[in-house]
Amino acid sequence: MTILTETSSSTGRGTVPSGTMRAAVTTPEHTLAVQDVSIPTPGPGQALVRLITSGVCHTDLHAVRGDWPVAPKADLIPGHEGYGEVVALGEGVTSLEIGQKVGNAWLWSACGECEHCRTGWETLCESQHNGGYSVDGSFGEYMLVDERFAARIPDGVDPVEVAPILCAGVTVYKGLKMTGVKPGEWVVISGIGGLGHIAVQYARSMGMRVVAVDIDESKLALARKHGAEVTVNAATDDPGEAVQQAIGGAHGVLVTAVHPKAFGQALAVTRRGATIVFNGLPPGDFPADIFDIVLRAITIRGSIVGTRQDMAEALDFFARGEIHPTVAVEPLDDINDIFERMERGQIDGRIVMKY
Numbered sequence: 001m002t003i004l005t006e007t008s009s010s011t012g013r014g015t016v017p018s019g020t021m022r023a024a025v026t027t028p029e030h031t032l033a034v035q036d037v038s039i040p041t042p043g044p045g046q047a048l049v050r051l052i053t054s055g056v057c058h059t060d061l062h063a064v065r066g067d068w069p070v071a072p073k074a075d076l077i078p079g080h081e082g083y084g085e086v087v088a089l090g091e092g093v094t095s096l097e098i099g100q101k102v103g104n105a106w107l108w109s110a111c112g113e114c115e116h117c118r119t120g121w122e123t124l125c126e127s128q129h130n131g132g133y134s135v136d137g138s139f140g141e142y143m144l145v146d147e148r149f150a151a152r153i154p155d156g157v158d159p160v161e162v163a164p165i166l167c168a169g170v171t172v173y174k175g176l177k178m179t180g181v182k183p184g185e186w187v188v189i190s191g192i193g194g195l196g197h198i199a200v201q202y203a204r205s206m207g208m209r210v211v212a213v214d215i216d217e218s219k220l221a222l223a224r225k226h227g228a229e230v231t232v233n234a235a236t237d238d239p240g241e242a243v244q245q246a247i248g249g250a251h252g253v254l255v256t257a258v259h260p261k262a263f264g265q266a267l268a269v270t271r272r273g274a275t276i277v278f279n280g281l282p283p284g285d286f287p288a289d290i291f292d293i294v295l296r297a298i299t300i301r302g303s304i305v306g307t308r309q310d311m312a313e314a315l316d317f318f319a320r321g322e323i324h325p326t327v328a329v330e331p332l333d334d335i336n337d338i339f340e341r342m343e344r345g346q347i348d349g350r351i352v353m354k355y
């Protein structure tokens, strides 16, 4: 139970509820503990958001388990697919209103001044903050956003289905653009989890023909439901042989899988001149034959989330009814169980938590 107190004498600036909120916080055992924590106060340029839903991304699992070379902040509240309503504005905020629907994102903020920011590559800013990693995120009842970077959510969208667009959607939309695959050409999407099943839909909407690769039959069925024409089970078949035989190699590949093996296999599914984009971030490396890459002029590139413009475009595809994430709703209290199922590859589509 929270009590509302006025924090600003001027009307229209909203209120910060007094009291505490429920949130999932990292523990030294690399799990999450759902507990009562203080409701944050928005600083200059920030807004307080009452969360309605939040998707659970595999990146949150990497963050909690400590998988990556750069550690997250201590006592982290993860989550970067949070959707909610602005309830209080910090000093100087002019572009957000009380009641407006916004999302946080992995790209929580960037400096706006560096070479990367100035050239439209704010996702590469070295001074960026990341939602649910270097700043607290959306696995709680409230979160802060930076007014410059909060995703503006179009009116009338489904509050559950929109959550996965905020990371999975924008990430694969940007990744698919980076493949350079043209309408009518083939893209292989490797890994049909939260990201991959949405990638199949963006690819189709962008006019691409889709081959889906995963190690689980139910994921491949999901890919077919969302429009994949060819599916390959990498647990039973060799993806290179299967894709070369079926379509003569793909023009582009998007790897969202969480096992390094899929990254090496990406080379074998390409045709000459193809571009491979890596979205997945499992710890590890993969074998790559130099002669093969040079002689066949293969491009391999990484792609990290998307800019604010990519986000607006990804949300626009969604708002026009082109993208329908497969979602299941679960409570915040189930978060450790959700993570265990995610680790075992037992989630179809995305889990979205509702507050």
Ligand code: NAD
Pocket: 056, 057, 058, 059, 060, 062, 167, 168, 171, 190, 191, 192, 193, 194, 195, 196, 213, 214, 215, 216, 219, 234, 256, 257, 258, 259, 261, 262, 278, 279, 280, 281, 282, 303, 304, 305, 306, 342, 345, 347, 349
């Ligand atoms: P997820 O757990 O929902 O899905 C992972 C999928 O990979 C599952 O369907 C699983 O069956 C499949 N998989 C596992 N091993 C495979 C193999 N050998 N070959 C093919 N498929 C295999 O995870 P998610 O939320 O979709 O995230 C996927 C990865 O993308 C994570 O590493 C996450 O951190 C990363 N990610 C990156 C960005 C970015 O901007 N680059 C953004 C979001 C997530």
Ligand code: ZN
Pocket: 110, 111, 112, 113, 114, 115, 116, 117, 122, 125, 126, 127, 128
């Ligand atoms: Zn910058």
Ligand code: ZN
Pocket: 057, 058, 059, 060, 080, 106, 167, 168
């Ligand atoms: Zn994510």
